[in-house]
Amino acid sequence: MDPLEPRVFRHERVHIQVHHGILEVFRRSNVVGPYRYPLDWVTVRAEARRNGVTRLYFGIAEDLGEPIYASGPGTAPVFLRHEIPTTDEPLYRAFFTELARLADRPIMP
Structure with a gap:
C-alpha cells in the first residue's frame, strides 16, 4: 500500500479522500463544505x-496518539456530523482502519 496514493471512500451522499496526508470530506448537501484537515x-x-442510525463525529484530535476511529462521541472539537444507517457503519470502520495503518495511528479495539 503506497501512502502517497490517494485513498477514496464513496458512499451514498459522502465522498472522503486522503491524498498526501490530507483528509477531505465532501457531502452532497446544503451545508457549507468541504472539510480538509491533516490526517494526523x-x-x-x-x-x-435510535432507529438504526449511527452518527459520525469528525473532529480534531486532542491527543495525536488516539485512534482515528472509535465508538462514542468523544471530547474533541467537531467539524462535521454525518448520520448513516447503522448497517453501513462497518464500511466506514474498514476505511478508517486502513487510514490508521497508513498514518501509523492506533486502531479501535
Whole structure:
C-alpha cells in the first residue's frame, strides 16, 4: 500500500479522500463544505442512535496518539456530523482502519 496514493471512500451522499496526508470530506448537501484537515489530526467517533442510525463525529484530535476511529462521541472539537444507517457503519470502520495503518495511528479495539 503506497501512502502517497490517494485513498477514496464513496458512499451514498459522502465522498472522503486522503491524498498526501490530507483528509477531505465532501457531502452532497446544503451545508457549507468541504472539510480538509491533516490526517494526523483527524478523529472520527461513531455513536449508535435510535432507529438504526449511527452518527459520525469528525473532529480534531486532542491527543495525536488516539485512534482515528472509535465508538462514542468523544471530547474533541467537531467539524462535521454525518448520520448513516447503522448497517453501513462497518464500511466506514474498514476505511478508517486502513487510514490508521497508513498514518501509523492506533486502531479501535
